[in-house]
Amino acid sequence: MAKRKAREVAVSDPDVKQTENEPSTSEHGLDFKNKERVLIVTSRGITFRYRHLMLDMMQLLPHAKKDSKLDTKTERNLINEVAELKGCTTGMFFETRKHKDLYVWLGKTPAGPTAKFHVTNVHTMAELKLSGNHLKGSRPVLSFDATFDQEPHLQVLKEMLTQTFAVPRRHHKVKPFFDHVMSFTVADGRIWIRNYQVLPNPEKKKAAPGDVTLVEVGPRACLNPIKMFAGSFGGPVIYENPSFVSPNAIRAALKKQQSGKYGAKVDAREHRKQHVAANPLPRSELADVFQ
Incomplete structure:
Protein backbone atom coordinates (compact mmCIF):
# COMPACT_ATOMS: atom_id res chain seq x y z
CA MET A 1 0.00 0.00 0.00
CA ALA A 2 2.89 2.41 0.81
CA LYS A 3 4.54 1.81 -2.58
CA ARG A 4 1.26 2.37 -4.39
CA LYS A 5 0.67 5.62 -2.49
CA ALA A 6 4.17 6.86 -3.33
CA ARG A 7 3.62 6.13 -7.03
CA GLU A 8 0.32 8.05 -6.97
CA VAL A 9 2.00 11.10 -5.39
CA ALA A 10 4.79 11.07 -7.95
CA VAL A 11 2.31 10.96 -10.82
CA SER A 12 -0.03 13.61 -9.43
CA ASP A 13 2.75 16.11 -8.63
CA PRO A 14 5.44 16.11 -11.35
CA ASP A 15 7.43 18.90 -9.64
CA VAL A 16 8.21 16.64 -6.66
CA LYS A 17 10.80 13.95 -7.40
CA GLN A 18 9.57 10.97 -5.38
CA THR A 19 10.95 7.47 -4.98
CA GLU A 20 9.03 4.45 -3.82
CA ASN A 21 10.78 4.15 -0.45
CA GLU A 22 10.84 7.90 0.43
CA PRO A 23 7.99 9.50 2.39
CA SER A 24 5.76 12.02 0.68
CA THR A 25 6.99 15.61 1.00
CA SER A 26 3.45 16.92 0.65
CA GLU A 27 2.57 15.38 4.02
CA HIS A 28 5.10 17.66 5.74
CA GLY A 29 4.24 20.77 3.73
CA LEU A 30 7.61 20.95 1.92
CA ASP A 31 6.33 21.20 -1.64
CA PHE A 32 8.17 23.71 -3.85
CA LYS A 33 5.32 26.05 -4.77
CA ASN A 34 7.12 29.38 -5.13
CA LYS A 35 8.21 29.52 -8.78
CA GLU A 36 9.56 33.07 -8.70
CA ARG A 37 12.67 33.59 -10.83
CA VAL A 38 14.32 36.90 -11.62
CA LEU A 39 15.87 37.80 -14.97
CA ILE A 40 18.73 40.32 -14.71
CA VAL A 41 19.69 42.19 -17.89
CA THR A 42 21.99 45.17 -18.43
CA SER A 43 22.34 47.71 -21.20
CA ARG A 44 25.43 48.29 -23.28
CA GLY A 45 27.92 50.82 -21.96
CA ILE A 46 27.49 49.92 -18.29
CA THR A 47 30.27 51.20 -16.03
CA PHE A 48 32.37 49.05 -13.72
CA ARG A 49 30.67 50.29 -10.54
CA TYR A 50 27.18 49.57 -11.79
CA ARG A 51 28.32 46.19 -13.11
CA HIS A 52 29.67 45.31 -9.66
CA LEU A 53 26.35 46.40 -8.15
CA MET A 54 24.56 44.04 -10.53
CA LEU A 55 26.89 41.17 -9.51
CA ASP A 56 26.25 41.91 -5.83
CA MET A 57 22.51 41.76 -6.49
CA MET A 58 22.95 38.40 -8.19
CA GLN A 59 24.68 37.07 -5.08
CA LEU A 60 21.68 38.18 -3.03
CA LEU A 61 19.31 36.52 -5.52
CA PRO A 62 20.34 32.88 -6.00
CA HIS A 63 17.14 32.30 -8.00
CA ALA A 64 18.17 34.95 -10.57
CA LYS A 65 19.23 34.29 -14.15
CA LYS A 66 21.49 36.52 -16.20
CA ASP A 67 21.30 37.20 -19.91
CA SER A 68 23.46 39.05 -22.43
CA LYS A 69 23.47 42.82 -22.70
CA LEU A 70 20.53 44.54 -24.33
CA ASP A 71 20.74 47.47 -26.69
CA THR A 72 18.70 50.32 -25.25
CA LYS A 73 17.83 51.59 -28.74
CA THR A 74 15.62 48.55 -29.29
CA GLU A 75 12.29 48.03 -27.61
CA ARG A 76 12.30 46.85 -24.03
CA ASN A 77 9.55 44.38 -24.83
CA LEU A 78 12.30 41.93 -25.75
CA ILE A 79 12.84 41.42 -22.02
CA ASN A 80 9.44 39.72 -21.86
CA GLU A 81 10.46 37.26 -24.56
CA VAL A 82 13.76 36.46 -22.87
CA ALA A 83 12.00 36.03 -19.52
CA GLU A 84 9.52 33.62 -21.10
CA LEU A 85 12.33 31.58 -22.62
CA LYS A 86 14.16 31.35 -19.31
CA GLY A 87 11.04 30.74 -17.23
CA CYS A 88 11.31 33.98 -15.23
CA THR A 89 8.41 35.87 -13.70
CA THR A 90 10.28 39.09 -12.84
CA GLY A 91 12.62 41.22 -14.93
CA MET A 92 15.30 43.58 -13.58
CA PHE A 93 16.88 45.79 -16.24
CA PHE A 94 19.95 47.93 -15.43
CA GLU A 95 19.97 50.80 -17.92
CA THR A 96 22.99 53.14 -18.06
CA ARG A 97 22.86 56.48 -19.86
CA LYS A 98 25.83 58.72 -20.73
CA HIS A 99 28.08 56.41 -18.67
CA LYS A 100 26.90 58.34 -15.61
CA ASP A 101 23.28 57.67 -14.72
CA LEU A 102 21.83 54.31 -13.69
CA TYR A 103 18.14 53.48 -14.09
CA VAL A 104 16.64 50.21 -12.88
CA TRP A 105 13.46 48.81 -14.39
CA LEU A 106 11.65 46.30 -12.18
CA GLY A 107 8.70 44.61 -13.84
CA LYS A 108 6.52 41.55 -13.56
CA THR A 109 6.40 39.58 -16.78
CA PRO A 110 4.39 39.29 -18.92
CA ALA A 111 1.44 41.30 -17.57
CA GLY A 112 3.08 43.95 -15.36
CA PRO A 113 3.19 46.26 -13.51
CA THR A 114 6.61 47.91 -13.96
CA ALA A 115 8.48 50.48 -11.89
CA LYS A 116 11.33 52.69 -13.07
CA PHE A 117 13.90 53.93 -10.54
CA HIS A 118 16.84 56.29 -10.64
CA VAL A 119 19.64 54.69 -8.59
CA THR A 120 21.91 56.94 -6.54
CA ASN A 121 24.31 56.54 -3.59
CA VAL A 122 25.69 53.30 -4.98
CA HIS A 123 28.28 51.50 -2.84
CA THR A 124 29.33 47.97 -3.76
CA MET A 125 30.64 45.35 -1.35
CA ALA A 126 34.15 45.69 -2.80
CA GLU A 127 34.15 49.42 -2.01
CA LEU A 128 32.70 49.22 1.49
CA LYS A 129 34.81 46.34 2.86
CA LEU A 130 32.50 45.89 5.84
CA SER A 131 33.02 43.22 8.47
CA GLY A 132 29.69 41.50 7.85
CA ASN A 133 29.65 38.28 5.82
CA HIS A 134 26.71 35.93 5.35
CA LEU A 135 26.57 32.61 3.54
CA LYS A 136 26.00 32.73 -0.17
CA GLY A 137 22.58 31.41 -1.16
CA SER A 138 20.90 31.83 2.23
CA ARG A 139 17.39 33.23 2.44
CA PRO A 140 16.95 36.83 3.63
CA VAL A 141 14.49 38.27 6.10
CA LEU A 142 12.82 41.27 4.40
CA SER A 143 12.24 44.29 6.63
CA PHE A 144 10.01 47.09 5.31
CA ASP A 145 9.40 50.50 6.78
CA ALA A 146 5.89 51.29 8.03
CA THR A 147 5.72 54.09 5.44
CA PHE A 148 5.15 51.49 2.71
CA ASP A 149 1.59 50.94 3.99
CA GLN A 150 0.60 54.62 3.85
CA GLU A 151 0.46 55.32 0.10
CA PRO A 152 -0.93 53.15 -2.73
CA HIS A 153 2.13 53.29 -4.99
CA LEU A 154 4.38 52.31 -2.06
CA GLN A 155 2.14 49.34 -1.36
CA VAL A 156 2.59 48.17 -4.94
CA LEU A 157 6.36 48.69 -4.73
CA LYS A 158 6.47 46.74 -1.48
CA GLU A 159 4.74 43.77 -3.10
CA MET A 160 7.06 43.90 -6.12
CA LEU A 161 10.17 44.07 -3.94
CA THR A 162 8.85 41.22 -1.82
CA GLN A 163 8.29 38.96 -4.82
CA THR A 164 11.73 39.88 -6.19
CA PHE A 165 13.95 39.55 -3.10
CA ALA A 166 12.01 36.83 -1.25
CA VAL A 167 14.09 33.79 -2.19
CA PRO A 168 11.98 30.64 -2.78
CA ARG A 169 12.17 28.07 -0.02
CA ARG A 170 12.74 24.88 -2.02
CA HIS A 171 14.98 26.30 -4.75
CA HIS A 172 17.94 24.06 -5.58
CA LYS A 173 20.49 26.88 -5.09
CA VAL A 174 19.14 28.10 -1.75
CA LYS A 175 20.34 27.20 1.74
CA PRO A 176 17.44 26.27 4.05
CA PHE A 177 18.03 28.91 6.74
CA PHE A 178 18.13 32.67 7.35
CA GLN A 197 24.19 39.85 8.73
CA VAL A 198 22.51 38.34 11.81
CA LEU A 199 25.03 37.43 14.52
CA PRO A 200 24.74 36.49 18.21
CA ASN A 201 25.52 39.29 20.62
CA PRO A 202 29.31 39.09 21.24
CA GLU A 203 28.98 40.80 24.63
CA LYS A 204 27.04 37.89 26.11
CA LYS A 205 28.50 34.40 26.34
CA LYS A 206 25.14 32.69 26.66
CA ALA A 207 22.84 34.68 24.44
CA ALA A 208 19.12 34.05 24.21
CA PRO A 209 17.58 32.98 20.86
CA GLY A 210 16.31 36.50 20.25
CA ASP A 211 19.42 38.28 21.53
CA VAL A 212 21.22 39.00 18.24
CA THR A 213 23.03 41.89 16.61
CA LEU A 214 23.16 43.14 13.02
CA VAL A 215 26.40 43.74 11.10
CA GLU A 216 26.15 45.47 7.75
CA VAL A 217 27.34 43.53 4.71
CA GLY A 218 26.42 45.63 1.69
CA PRO A 219 25.75 46.66 -0.98
CA ARG A 220 24.08 50.03 -0.52
CA ALA A 221 21.75 51.73 -2.97
CA CYS A 222 19.03 54.35 -3.06
CA LEU A 223 16.05 53.93 -5.39
CA ASN A 224 14.22 57.08 -6.45
CA PRO A 225 10.87 56.15 -8.08
CA ILE A 226 10.24 57.92 -11.37
CA LYS A 227 7.23 56.25 -12.99
CA MET A 228 5.08 53.15 -12.72
CA PHE A 229 3.50 51.50 -15.75
CA ALA A 230 0.50 49.21 -15.93
CA GLY A 231 2.14 46.82 -18.41
CA SER A 232 5.39 44.93 -18.45
CA PHE A 233 8.21 47.37 -19.32
CA GLY A 234 5.73 49.74 -20.88
CA GLY A 235 2.08 50.64 -21.11
CA PRO A 236 0.01 53.45 -19.61
CA VAL A 237 1.52 55.43 -16.74
CA ILE A 238 -0.25 54.77 -13.42
CA TYR A 239 2.07 56.83 -11.21
CA GLU A 240 4.59 59.62 -11.77
CA ASN A 241 6.81 61.16 -9.13
CA PRO A 242 6.15 64.93 -9.16
CA SER A 243 9.31 65.75 -7.16
CA PHE A 244 11.74 63.90 -9.42
CA VAL A 245 14.36 66.03 -11.17
CA SER A 246 16.35 64.38 -13.93
CA PRO A 247 20.16 64.35 -13.55
CA ASN A 248 20.42 66.11 -16.94
CA ALA A 249 18.50 69.09 -15.54
CA ILE A 250 20.75 69.15 -12.46
CA ARG A 251 23.90 69.13 -14.58
CA ALA A 252 22.48 71.87 -16.83
CA ALA A 253 21.73 74.03 -13.78
CA LEU A 254 25.27 73.52 -12.47
CA LYS A 255 26.79 74.47 -15.84
CA LYS A 256 24.60 77.55 -15.98
CA GLN A 257 25.71 78.52 -12.49
CA GLN A 258 29.37 78.05 -13.39
CA SER A 259 28.93 80.03 -16.60
CA GLY A 260 27.33 82.81 -14.57
CA LYS A 261 30.43 83.00 -12.35
CA TYR A 262 32.70 83.28 -15.39
CA GLY A 263 30.46 85.97 -16.91
CA ALA A 264 30.62 87.94 -13.66
CA LYS A 265 34.43 87.80 -13.75
CA VAL A 266 34.50 89.07 -17.35
CA ASP A 267 32.11 91.92 -16.52
CA ALA A 268 34.22 92.90 -13.51
CA ARG A 269 37.39 92.97 -15.65
CA GLU A 270 35.76 95.18 -18.26
CA HIS A 271 34.38 97.48 -15.57
CA ARG A 272 37.87 97.83 -14.09
CA LYS A 273 39.36 98.81 -17.47
CA GLN A 274 36.67 101.44 -18.00
CA HIS A 275 37.23 102.82 -14.51
CA VAL A 276 41.01 103.12 -15.05
CA ALA A 277 40.51 104.84 -18.41
CA ALA A 278 37.99 107.32 -16.98
CA ASN A 279 40.07 108.15 -13.89
CA PRO A 280 43.76 108.50 -14.92
CA LEU A 281 46.37 109.05 -12.21
CA PRO A 282 48.08 112.54 -12.09
CA ARG A 283 51.69 112.73 -13.42
CA SER A 284 54.36 112.58 -10.73
CA GLU A 285 57.14 115.23 -10.66
CA LEU A 286 59.80 112.62 -9.86
CA ALA A 287 58.82 110.20 -12.63
CA ASP A 288 61.86 111.06 -14.85
CA VAL A 289 64.57 111.29 -12.15
CA PHE A 290 66.13 107.85 -12.70
CA GLN A 291 65.92 107.80 -16.51
Missing part, protein backbone atom coordinates in the same frame (compact mmCIF):
# COMPACT_ATOMS: atom_id res chain seq x y z
CA ASP A 179 21.29 34.53 8.31
CA HIS A 180 20.86 38.06 6.91
CA VAL A 181 18.25 40.82 6.80
CA MET A 182 17.47 43.11 3.87
CA SER A 183 16.11 46.46 4.97
CA PHE A 184 13.94 48.72 2.80
CA THR A 185 13.39 52.18 4.30
CA VAL A 186 11.51 55.16 2.85
CA ALA A 187 13.11 58.54 3.52
CA ASP A 188 12.79 61.76 1.50
CA GLY A 189 10.54 59.95 -0.99
CA ARG A 190 13.26 57.39 -1.82
CA ILE A 191 13.83 53.75 -0.97
CA TRP A 192 17.10 53.02 0.84
CA ILE A 193 18.39 49.45 0.62
CA ARG A 194 20.70 47.94 3.24
CA ASN A 195 21.85 44.37 3.90
CA TYR A 196 22.80 43.10 7.39
Whole structure:
Protein backbone atom coordinates (compact mmCIF):
# COMPACT_ATOMS: atom_id res chain seq x y z
CA MET A 1 0.00 0.00 0.00
CA ALA A 2 2.89 2.41 0.81
CA LYS A 3 4.54 1.81 -2.58
CA ARG A 4 1.26 2.37 -4.39
CA LYS A 5 0.67 5.62 -2.49
CA ALA A 6 4.17 6.86 -3.33
CA ARG A 7 3.62 6.13 -7.03
CA GLU A 8 0.32 8.05 -6.97
CA VAL A 9 2.00 11.10 -5.39
CA ALA A 10 4.79 11.07 -7.95
CA VAL A 11 2.31 10.96 -10.82
CA SER A 12 -0.03 13.61 -9.43
CA ASP A 13 2.75 16.11 -8.63
CA PRO A 14 5.44 16.11 -11.35
CA ASP A 15 7.43 18.90 -9.64
CA VAL A 16 8.21 16.64 -6.66
CA LYS A 17 10.80 13.95 -7.40
CA GLN A 18 9.57 10.97 -5.38
CA THR A 19 10.95 7.47 -4.98
CA GLU A 20 9.03 4.45 -3.82
CA ASN A 21 10.78 4.15 -0.45
CA GLU A 22 10.84 7.90 0.43
CA PRO A 23 7.99 9.50 2.39
CA SER A 24 5.76 12.02 0.68
CA THR A 25 6.99 15.61 1.00
CA SER A 26 3.45 16.92 0.65
CA GLU A 27 2.57 15.38 4.02
CA HIS A 28 5.10 17.66 5.74
CA GLY A 29 4.24 20.77 3.73
CA LEU A 30 7.61 20.95 1.92
CA ASP A 31 6.33 21.20 -1.64
CA PHE A 32 8.17 23.71 -3.85
CA LYS A 33 5.32 26.05 -4.77
CA ASN A 34 7.12 29.38 -5.13
CA LYS A 35 8.21 29.52 -8.78
CA GLU A 36 9.56 33.07 -8.70
CA ARG A 37 12.67 33.59 -10.83
CA VAL A 38 14.32 36.90 -11.62
CA LEU A 39 15.87 37.80 -14.97
CA ILE A 40 18.73 40.32 -14.71
CA VAL A 41 19.69 42.19 -17.89
CA THR A 42 21.99 45.17 -18.43
CA SER A 43 22.34 47.71 -21.20
CA ARG A 44 25.43 48.29 -23.28
CA GLY A 45 27.92 50.82 -21.96
CA ILE A 46 27.49 49.92 -18.29
CA THR A 47 30.27 51.20 -16.03
CA PHE A 48 32.37 49.05 -13.72
CA ARG A 49 30.67 50.29 -10.54
CA TYR A 50 27.18 49.57 -11.79
CA ARG A 51 28.32 46.19 -13.11
CA HIS A 52 29.67 45.31 -9.66
CA LEU A 53 26.35 46.40 -8.15
CA MET A 54 24.56 44.04 -10.53
CA LEU A 55 26.89 41.17 -9.51
CA ASP A 56 26.25 41.91 -5.83
CA MET A 57 22.51 41.76 -6.49
CA MET A 58 22.95 38.40 -8.19
CA GLN A 59 24.68 37.07 -5.08
CA LEU A 60 21.68 38.18 -3.03
CA LEU A 61 19.31 36.52 -5.52
CA PRO A 62 20.34 32.88 -6.00
CA HIS A 63 17.14 32.30 -8.00
CA ALA A 64 18.17 34.95 -10.57
CA LYS A 65 19.23 34.29 -14.15
CA LYS A 66 21.49 36.52 -16.20
CA ASP A 67 21.30 37.20 -19.91
CA SER A 68 23.46 39.05 -22.43
CA LYS A 69 23.47 42.82 -22.70
CA LEU A 70 20.53 44.54 -24.33
CA ASP A 71 20.74 47.47 -26.69
CA THR A 72 18.70 50.32 -25.25
CA LYS A 73 17.83 51.59 -28.74
CA THR A 74 15.62 48.55 -29.29
CA GLU A 75 12.29 48.03 -27.61
CA ARG A 76 12.30 46.85 -24.03
CA ASN A 77 9.55 44.38 -24.83
CA LEU A 78 12.30 41.93 -25.75
CA ILE A 79 12.84 41.42 -22.02
CA ASN A 80 9.44 39.72 -21.86
CA GLU A 81 10.46 37.26 -24.56
CA VAL A 82 13.76 36.46 -22.87
CA ALA A 83 12.00 36.03 -19.52
CA GLU A 84 9.52 33.62 -21.10
CA LEU A 85 12.33 31.58 -22.62
CA LYS A 86 14.16 31.35 -19.31
CA GLY A 87 11.04 30.74 -17.23
CA CYS A 88 11.31 33.98 -15.23
CA THR A 89 8.41 35.87 -13.70
CA THR A 90 10.28 39.09 -12.84
CA GLY A 91 12.62 41.22 -14.93
CA MET A 92 15.30 43.58 -13.58
CA PHE A 93 16.88 45.79 -16.24
CA PHE A 94 19.95 47.93 -15.43
CA GLU A 95 19.97 50.80 -17.92
CA THR A 96 22.99 53.14 -18.06
CA ARG A 97 22.86 56.48 -19.86
CA LYS A 98 25.83 58.72 -20.73
CA HIS A 99 28.08 56.41 -18.67
CA LYS A 100 26.90 58.34 -15.61
CA ASP A 101 23.28 57.67 -14.72
CA LEU A 102 21.83 54.31 -13.69
CA TYR A 103 18.14 53.48 -14.09
CA VAL A 104 16.64 50.21 -12.88
CA TRP A 105 13.46 48.81 -14.39
CA LEU A 106 11.65 46.30 -12.18
CA GLY A 107 8.70 44.61 -13.84
CA LYS A 108 6.52 41.55 -13.56
CA THR A 109 6.40 39.58 -16.78
CA PRO A 110 4.39 39.29 -18.92
CA ALA A 111 1.44 41.30 -17.57
CA GLY A 112 3.08 43.95 -15.36
CA PRO A 113 3.19 46.26 -13.51
CA THR A 114 6.61 47.91 -13.96
CA ALA A 115 8.48 50.48 -11.89
CA LYS A 116 11.33 52.69 -13.07
CA PHE A 117 13.90 53.93 -10.54
CA HIS A 118 16.84 56.29 -10.64
CA VAL A 119 19.64 54.69 -8.59
CA THR A 120 21.91 56.94 -6.54
CA ASN A 121 24.31 56.54 -3.59
CA VAL A 122 25.69 53.30 -4.98
CA HIS A 123 28.28 51.50 -2.84
CA THR A 124 29.33 47.97 -3.76
CA MET A 125 30.64 45.35 -1.35
CA ALA A 126 34.15 45.69 -2.80
CA GLU A 127 34.15 49.42 -2.01
CA LEU A 128 32.70 49.22 1.49
CA LYS A 129 34.81 46.34 2.86
CA LEU A 130 32.50 45.89 5.84
CA SER A 131 33.02 43.22 8.47
CA GLY A 132 29.69 41.50 7.85
CA ASN A 133 29.65 38.28 5.82
CA HIS A 134 26.71 35.93 5.35
CA LEU A 135 26.57 32.61 3.54
CA LYS A 136 26.00 32.73 -0.17
CA GLY A 137 22.58 31.41 -1.16
CA SER A 138 20.90 31.83 2.23
CA ARG A 139 17.39 33.23 2.44
CA PRO A 140 16.95 36.83 3.63
CA VAL A 141 14.49 38.27 6.10
CA LEU A 142 12.82 41.27 4.40
CA SER A 143 12.24 44.29 6.63
CA PHE A 144 10.01 47.09 5.31
CA ASP A 145 9.40 50.50 6.78
CA ALA A 146 5.89 51.29 8.03
CA THR A 147 5.72 54.09 5.44
CA PHE A 148 5.15 51.49 2.71
CA ASP A 149 1.59 50.94 3.99
CA GLN A 150 0.60 54.62 3.85
CA GLU A 151 0.46 55.32 0.10
CA PRO A 152 -0.93 53.15 -2.73
CA HIS A 153 2.13 53.29 -4.99
CA LEU A 154 4.38 52.31 -2.06
CA GLN A 155 2.14 49.34 -1.36
CA VAL A 156 2.59 48.17 -4.94
CA LEU A 157 6.36 48.69 -4.73
CA LYS A 158 6.47 46.74 -1.48
CA GLU A 159 4.74 43.77 -3.10
CA MET A 160 7.06 43.90 -6.12
CA LEU A 161 10.17 44.07 -3.94
CA THR A 162 8.85 41.22 -1.82
CA GLN A 163 8.29 38.96 -4.82
CA THR A 164 11.73 39.88 -6.19
CA PHE A 165 13.95 39.55 -3.10
CA ALA A 166 12.01 36.83 -1.25
CA VAL A 167 14.09 33.79 -2.19
CA PRO A 168 11.98 30.64 -2.78
CA ARG A 169 12.17 28.07 -0.02
CA ARG A 170 12.74 24.88 -2.02
CA HIS A 171 14.98 26.30 -4.75
CA HIS A 172 17.94 24.06 -5.58
CA LYS A 173 20.49 26.88 -5.09
CA VAL A 174 19.14 28.10 -1.75
CA LYS A 175 20.34 27.20 1.74
CA PRO A 176 17.44 26.27 4.05
CA PHE A 177 18.03 28.91 6.74
CA PHE A 178 18.13 32.67 7.35
CA ASP A 179 21.29 34.53 8.31
CA HIS A 180 20.86 38.06 6.91
CA VAL A 181 18.25 40.82 6.80
CA MET A 182 17.47 43.11 3.87
CA SER A 183 16.11 46.46 4.97
CA PHE A 184 13.94 48.72 2.80
CA THR A 185 13.39 52.18 4.30
CA VAL A 186 11.51 55.16 2.85
CA ALA A 187 13.11 58.54 3.52
CA ASP A 188 12.79 61.76 1.50
CA GLY A 189 10.54 59.95 -0.99
CA ARG A 190 13.26 57.39 -1.82
CA ILE A 191 13.83 53.75 -0.97
CA TRP A 192 17.10 53.02 0.84
CA ILE A 193 18.39 49.45 0.62
CA ARG A 194 20.70 47.94 3.24
CA ASN A 195 21.85 44.37 3.90
CA TYR A 196 22.80 43.10 7.39
CA GLN A 197 24.19 39.85 8.73
CA VAL A 198 22.51 38.34 11.81
CA LEU A 199 25.03 37.43 14.52
CA PRO A 200 24.74 36.49 18.21
CA ASN A 201 25.52 39.29 20.62
CA PRO A 202 29.31 39.09 21.24
CA GLU A 203 28.98 40.80 24.63
CA LYS A 204 27.04 37.89 26.11
CA LYS A 205 28.50 34.40 26.34
CA LYS A 206 25.14 32.69 26.66
CA ALA A 207 22.84 34.68 24.44
CA ALA A 208 19.12 34.05 24.21
CA PRO A 209 17.58 32.98 20.86
CA GLY A 210 16.31 36.50 20.25
CA ASP A 211 19.42 38.28 21.53
CA VAL A 212 21.22 39.00 18.24
CA THR A 213 23.03 41.89 16.61
CA LEU A 214 23.16 43.14 13.02
CA VAL A 215 26.40 43.74 11.10
CA GLU A 216 26.15 45.47 7.75
CA VAL A 217 27.34 43.53 4.71
CA GLY A 218 26.42 45.63 1.69
CA PRO A 219 25.75 46.66 -0.98
CA ARG A 220 24.08 50.03 -0.52
CA ALA A 221 21.75 51.73 -2.97
CA CYS A 222 19.03 54.35 -3.06
CA LEU A 223 16.05 53.93 -5.39
CA ASN A 224 14.22 57.08 -6.45
CA PRO A 225 10.87 56.15 -8.08
CA ILE A 226 10.24 57.92 -11.37
CA LYS A 227 7.23 56.25 -12.99
CA MET A 228 5.08 53.15 -12.72
CA PHE A 229 3.50 51.50 -15.75
CA ALA A 230 0.50 49.21 -15.93
CA GLY A 231 2.14 46.82 -18.41
CA SER A 232 5.39 44.93 -18.45
CA PHE A 233 8.21 47.37 -19.32
CA GLY A 234 5.73 49.74 -20.88
CA GLY A 235 2.08 50.64 -21.11
CA PRO A 236 0.01 53.45 -19.61
CA VAL A 237 1.52 55.43 -16.74
CA ILE A 238 -0.25 54.77 -13.42
CA TYR A 239 2.07 56.83 -11.21
CA GLU A 240 4.59 59.62 -11.77
CA ASN A 241 6.81 61.16 -9.13
CA PRO A 242 6.15 64.93 -9.16
CA SER A 243 9.31 65.75 -7.16
CA PHE A 244 11.74 63.90 -9.42
CA VAL A 245 14.36 66.03 -11.17
CA SER A 246 16.35 64.38 -13.93
CA PRO A 247 20.16 64.35 -13.55
CA ASN A 248 20.42 66.11 -16.94
CA ALA A 249 18.50 69.09 -15.54
CA ILE A 250 20.75 69.15 -12.46
CA ARG A 251 23.90 69.13 -14.58
CA ALA A 252 22.48 71.87 -16.83
CA ALA A 253 21.73 74.03 -13.78
CA LEU A 254 25.27 73.52 -12.47
CA LYS A 255 26.79 74.47 -15.84
CA LYS A 256 24.60 77.55 -15.98
CA GLN A 257 25.71 78.52 -12.49
CA GLN A 258 29.37 78.05 -13.39
CA SER A 259 28.93 80.03 -16.60
CA GLY A 260 27.33 82.81 -14.57
CA LYS A 261 30.43 83.00 -12.35
CA TYR A 262 32.70 83.28 -15.39
CA GLY A 263 30.46 85.97 -16.91
CA ALA A 264 30.62 87.94 -13.66
CA LYS A 265 34.43 87.80 -13.75
CA VAL A 266 34.50 89.07 -17.35
CA ASP A 267 32.11 91.92 -16.52
CA ALA A 268 34.22 92.90 -13.51
CA ARG A 269 37.39 92.97 -15.65
CA GLU A 270 35.76 95.18 -18.26
CA HIS A 271 34.38 97.48 -15.57
CA ARG A 272 37.87 97.83 -14.09
CA LYS A 273 39.36 98.81 -17.47
CA GLN A 274 36.67 101.44 -18.00
CA HIS A 275 37.23 102.82 -14.51
CA VAL A 276 41.01 103.12 -15.05
CA ALA A 277 40.51 104.84 -18.41
CA ALA A 278 37.99 107.32 -16.98
CA ASN A 279 40.07 108.15 -13.89
CA PRO A 280 43.76 108.50 -14.92
CA LEU A 281 46.37 109.05 -12.21
CA PRO A 282 48.08 112.54 -12.09
CA ARG A 283 51.69 112.73 -13.42
CA SER A 284 54.36 112.58 -10.73
CA GLU A 285 57.14 115.23 -10.66
CA LEU A 286 59.80 112.62 -9.86
CA ALA A 287 58.82 110.20 -12.63
CA ASP A 288 61.86 111.06 -14.85
CA VAL A 289 64.57 111.29 -12.15
CA PHE A 290 66.13 107.85 -12.70
CA GLN A 291 65.92 107.80 -16.51
